[in-house]
Structure formats: structure tokens, C-alpha cells
Amino acid sequence: MKKELKKTILTLPNVMTLSRLACVPVVLICLFFPGKTGSFMAALFFAVASLTDILDGFLARKYGKVTVLGKFLDPLVDKILVSVTMIMLIPLGRIPAWMVVIIIAREMALTGLRGIAASDGIVIQAGRLGKYKTFLQSIALTALCIHYTYGGINFHLTGMIVLWAALIMTLWSGWDYFRKFYQVLVPR
Numbered sequence: 001m002k003k004e005l006k007k008t009i010l011t012l013p014n015v016m017t018l019s020r021l022a023c024v025p026v027v028l029i030c031l032f033f034p035g036k037t038g039s040f041m042a043a044l045f046f047a048v049a050s051l052t053d054i055l056d057g058f059l060a061r062k063y064g065k066v067t068v069l070g071k072f073l074d075p076l077v078d079k080i081l082v083s084v085t086m087i088m089l090i091p092l093g094r095i096p097a098w099m100v101v102i103i104i105a106r107e108m109a110l111t112g113l114r115g116i117a118a119s120d121g122i123v124i125q126a127g128r129l130g131k132y133k134t135f136l137q138s139i140a141l142t143a144l145c146i147h148y149t150y151g152g153i154n155f156h157l158t159g160m161i162v163l164w165a166a167l168i169m170t171l172w173s174g175w176d177y178f179r180k181f182y183q184v185l186v187p188r
Helices: 002-009 012-031 036-062 068-089 097-119 128-146 155-185
Strands: none
Touching (some): 012 036, 012 068, 012 128, 036 068, 036 128, 068 097, 068 128, 097 155, 128 155
């Protein structure tokens, strides 16, 4: 029984998700040293963690390794990684606090919505808009972690432009989730 449980928990996708969680304190520590080296290292670890978010779901579906633990952990770890990174960028002056509040509030609201839906046996899957939002946030936060200008590219400005797009997608996808939930709850 233990061996079988261990097999279902320690799938490659779940290990990748746990490695993404392990990157969170590393990104946090790197941002405590916001010079060029610390910023670059934070961006590197954040980008690698973001890539595992894409790969773990793909591998889980492709090889039939989707687990209940993975369904729970994957979105939770993603929210932790993004939220901690954004919060750490506020005192560095790299991201406005109000944007962070809106993005985190949307995530909390959707988590609550999913919990309510789940209690009624309704599963609200991540939609395309949510995936685009996550992709844009990953690009924006990687650039904002880098912050400095390299090769003539102002990474702070680039990150802020992409973050604005991510904020729009955050609001749009949040509205779409609530609309779908309402349609399921109140059929016509």
C-alpha cells in the first residue's frame, strides 16, 4: 500500500511541481540582493520554475500521470510562486502594489469559486484565457526580476508593458470564469 501510494505521489509531473515550489525561497532570497547578479539569478530561477509549470501538466496528460495531488498542487504552487515574486518586487519599486493586489485578489476569488463549485461536484478547469494570463505573468515577472538594461533592452519597461497585458488578461479571464460559473449555476 505504501509503495503504491508513493508511486502515485512521486510521479515526474508531481516532482516537477515540487521543484517549482522549492524555487520559491530561492527567488525570494535572490531578490533580497537586488543588484544585477541577484536580479538575474531571481529571473533565472523564476523562469525555470515557470517552464516546469508548462511541462508538468503536459507530461501528466501525455503519460497518463494525472493525480489528485497534482491537480491540487499545480495551481497552488503556481499561485505561490507568482504571488511571492510579485510581493517581493513591490519594495524594490519594480511593480505597483495596486497591480499585485488586483492579481492576487482575482486568484483568491477564483480559488473560492472553485471551492464552491467543487462542493457541488462541479469542476472548473483552467481555460485558455487563464493559461494566457499565466504565460504573460511569467514573461512579465521574469523581465521585472531582471529589471536592468541588457543588450539595449530595458527589461523593467518590457516587464511593465507585458504586466499591463497580463493584468488585462487577469481581469478578462476572471470575468470569464465567473460568467461560466453563473451559467452552470443558473441555467436558462
